[in-house]
Amino acid sequence: MLNMGGPSTVPETHDFLKNLFMDGDLIPLPFQRVLAPIIARRRTPQIEKQYADIGGGSPILRYTEFQGEKMCELLDELHPETAPHKNYTAFRYANPLTTETARRMKEDGVRRAVAFTQYPQYSCSTTGSSLNEIFRRGRAGEIGDIEWSVIDRWGTHPGFVEAVAQNIEATLSQYEPSKRKDVVLLFSAHSLPMSVVNRGDPYVPEVSASVSAVMDRLGHSNPYRLVWQSQVGPSAWMGMQTGEAVKGLARLGRKNVVLVPIAFTSDHIETLYEIDLEYIHEGKELGMDIRRAESLNESPVFIRALADIVTKHLKDYSAGKGPTSVQLDLRCPGCTNVTCAQQKSWFARGGR
Ligand SMILES: C=CC1=C(C)c2cc3[nH]c(cc4nc(cc5[nH]c(cc1n2)c(C)c5CCC(=O)O)C(CCC(=O)O)=C4C)c(C)c3C=C
Ligand SMILES: [Fe+2]
Numbered sequence: 001m002l003n004m005g006g007p008s009t010v011p012e013t014h015d016f017l018k019n020l021f022m023d024g025d026l027i028p029l030p031f032q033r034v035l036a037p038i039i040a041r042r043r044t045p046q047i048e049k050q051y052a053d054i055g056g057g058s059p060i061l062r063y064t065e066f067q068g069e070k071m072c073e074l075l076d077e078l079h080p081e082t083a084p085h086k087n088y089t090a091f092r093y094a095n096p097l098t099t100e101t102a103r104r105m106k107e108d109g110v111r112r113a114v115a116f117t118q119y120p121q122y123s124c125s126t127t128g129s130s131l132n133e134i135f136r137r138g139r140a141g142e143i144g145d146i147e148w149s150v151i152d153r154w155g156t157h158p159g160f161v162e163a164v165a166q167n168i169e170a171t172l173s174q175y176e177p178s179k180r181k182d183v184v185l186l187f188s189a190h191s192l193p194m195s196v197v198n199r200g201d202p203y204v205p206e207v208s209a210s211v212s213a214v215m216d217r218l219g220h221s222n223p224y225r226l227v228w229q230s231q232v233g234p235s236a237w238m239g240m241q242t243g244e245a246v247k248g249l250a251r252l253g254r255k256n257v258v259l260v261p262i263a264f265t266s267d268h269i270e271t272l273y274e275i276d277l278e279y280i281h282e283g284k285e286l287g288m289d290i291r292r293a294e295s296l297n298e299s300p301v302f303i304r305a306l307a308d309i310v311t312k313h314l315k316d317y318s319a320g321k322g323p324t325s326v327q328l329d330l331r332c333p334g335c336t337n338v339t340c341a342q343q344k345s346w347f348a349r350g351g352r
């Protein structure tokens with residue numbers, strides 16, 4: 001189960017940021033090895049405070065392991081042909097890092113594995129970066145002799161859509177029936193630098209597809225917008241920014257708003273800090289009745305969706321459909337990252 005990870009405790013924040021700024025697939029910097037540690041050190045106190053304010057760390061490891069264990073229990077029933085199933089977590093920037101997970105998989109003698117991204121929508125900066133890291137470890141022989149296949153995106157899977165829709169409905173039901181129809185649904189996803197969007201990265205259209213699928217499932221019961229949060233640094237990022245959208249809706253007199261995280265499946269500083277402590281606080285100051293739909297976290301509907309996604313993948317694989325999706329093979333038209341090309345052919349050969 002691939003994801004970026006987060007510091008489980010406040011003192012792990014510096015290493016998390018250092019690993020993140022060292023990742024040229026996410027943030028290409030000139031003199032990366034020199035600049036990354038400097039930027040990470042400078043940013044650490046501010047981000048440490050955010051993790052302290054949300055209870056002392058990121059809950060992503062706890063949720064990923066819970067989701068993985070429950071998913072595997074379901075998989076043993078849904079797809080007994082490949083049982084027993086075992087979940088491993090491979091984080092890009094926090095423990096357990098891909099190197100550590102690779103070592104454990106090798107020690108356990110794993111021979112068949114599915115690289116299952118936990119980002120619903122594909123971006124070269126997220127899922128692409130995790131796949132590049134597995135490719136590097138695999139090519140170096142650090143993971144052992146494994147037959148790989150890849151689940152690279154699932155942002156319109158009906159089970160995922162259902163789980164998000166149910167969390168929205170639960171939040172809408174907290175509003176008085178007379179107000180409910182007017183509540184604005186503000187879907188919020190982590191933004192992307194325009195340089196990434198403009199090289200043809202599929203994330204923005206894939207997040208839009210998720211939002212459309214959720215709205216279809218809700219029968220378009222409410223007005224909605226998709227907005228973008230958490231931009232970092234001075235360059236241009238995909239907008240409109242979530243914070244500005246909240247203020248704009250207040251100005252327009254749309255005071256009932258539900259914020260919906262759509263591009264991440266468990267809580268993290270973006271939901272617990274940025275949305276809950278910043279945007280909702282600001283909205284309330286502007287006289288709004290503003291709430292947030294719960295993240296998927298321990299949702300049984302979501303965990304069932306994860307198991308369904310893997311079951312379908314395993315069935316397709318044994319029917320000879322190949323180790324990767326047709327879509328994974330296509331590089332962004334503007335991609336100049338050589339590792340992306342090597343990674344795609346390596347996975348297309350089943351990790352060999
Ligand atoms: C789908 C989700 C995400 C995308 C796309 C994404 C792209 C992206 N992010 C950065 C830079 C940073 N992101 C940081 C934290 C962070 N990013 C995501 C998700 C996506 N990022 C999450 C969930 C988190 C928080 C982790 C947590 O546990 O809470 C950070 C570090 C925090 C900070 O310093 O503000 C940076 C930096 C870029 C440049 C980028 C696209 C290229
Ligand atoms: Fe990010």
Ligand SMILES: [Fe+2]
Nearest residue numbers: 124335337340
């Ligand atoms: Fe790429």
